[in-house]
Amino acid sequence: MAGGSAPGASLVARTLDVLGAFDDRHRRLALADLARRAGLSAPTTLRIARQLVAGGALVREDDGAYVVGRLMWDLGLLAPLQTRLRDVAAPFLADLLAATRATVHLAVRDGDAALYLDRLSGVASVPVVSRMGTRLPLHATGVGKVLLAHAPAEVREAVLADLAPVTPYTVISPRRLDGQLARVVRDGYATTVEEMTLGACSLAVPVRAGDEVVAALGLVVADFRHHRARLLAALQVAAAGVGRGLSAT
DSSP states (O other): OOOOOOTTOOHHHHHHHHHHTOBTTBSSBOHHHHHHHHTSOHHHHHHHHHHHHHHTSEEEOTTSOEEEOHHHHHHHTTSHHHHHHHHHHHHHHHHHHHHHOSEEEEEEEETTEEEEEEEEOOSSOOOOOOOTTOEEEGGGSHHHHHHHHTSOHHHHHHHHTSOOOSSTTOOOOHHHHHHHHHHHHHHSOEEEESSSSTTOEEEEEEEEETTEEEEEEEEEESOOTTTHHHHHHHHHHHHHHHHHHHHHO
């Protein structure tokens, strides 16, 4: 949550406060909530929000609530790392989709959330809530658990201290999740079973550039119990290809 700029702060600082009021738990904000989270007065927030709507950075919905606009996602894609990742990963994601027929995800860590840079929809009828630009909880998704397992200690500690259930199967025990994260590092992959969406399971692996984990590659299927080895092998081959491509560019 934005804390609000100091008195006399520039318009740019106040605009950043308004944009910073949005996060994965606050995707739609009424004007009063937007002003409160930005730490600004309602009239000031309204003036800034109108300008952001005019520029495409925010969208004002029919009920008056504000949501992040397409412009912010488009700008985010221009970040060098994300642009390289998507460009390098694109053919490997396509191959992975063809080989598994499952929904394919490419994600990076964005603070305490997994930011989905790309998604290719599989042919199976499996409920999937992610889309390009979505930020989802690290602790409830396969790609998120991979990213969390390799995140700095302070990030892991902050996430473990605030585990919210998404479905009845979401792991919200800090001790249990911490054990899972240790196994992710040891085994090289993460799994979830209906933790983000009922009827959907995920399997994910890290993407490395050298020794650094820079992203996670994942699949979403209805049930991977009988095909885990095959799906994991396909993921690992694709992730290794992406990593080689990143190291070569």
